[in-house]
Amino acid sequence: MAKSTLDAGWSSLKTMLEYKSRQAGVIFEEVNEAYSTQICSSCGEISDNSPKGRADLNKSSWKCHCGSVHDRDINGALNILAFGHERLAVGIPVL
Numbered sequence: 827m828a829k830s831t832l833d834a835g836w837s838s839l840k841t842m843l844e845y846k847s848r849q850a851g852v853i854f855e856e857v858n859e860a861y862s863t864q865i866c867s868s869c870g871e872i873s874d875n876s877p878k879g880r881a882d883l884n885k886s887s888w889k890c891h892c893g894s895v896h897d898r899d900i901n902g903a904l905n906i907l908a909f910g911h912e913r914l915a916v917g918i919p920v921l
């Protein structure tokens with residue numbers, strides 16, 4: 827029940843962002859956030875030290891094998907931003 831309520835909330839937010847973006851004339855593009863907290867935003871690899879699954883939800887910072895130290899949330903946000911830029915670079919089909 828809680829998950830379906832949460833999904834409905836995200837769906838409403840997404841719908842609102844889509845039409846508000848259209849009204850403002852800006853691009854709205856949804857990206858897949860899978861592995862965004864695990865992938866190192868510096869080297870692009872998934873390190874053995876990166877937080878994985880529910881067991882590592884309390885792991886707020888980690889060090890990649892490339893030497894970068896990451897805050898879990900900031901690293902995830904940087905990866906999602908990079909995913910969005912990659913999609914924009916490839917191009918979005920015009921409907």
Ligand SMILES: [Zn+2]
Nearest residue numbers: 866869890892
């Ligand atoms: Zn790294």
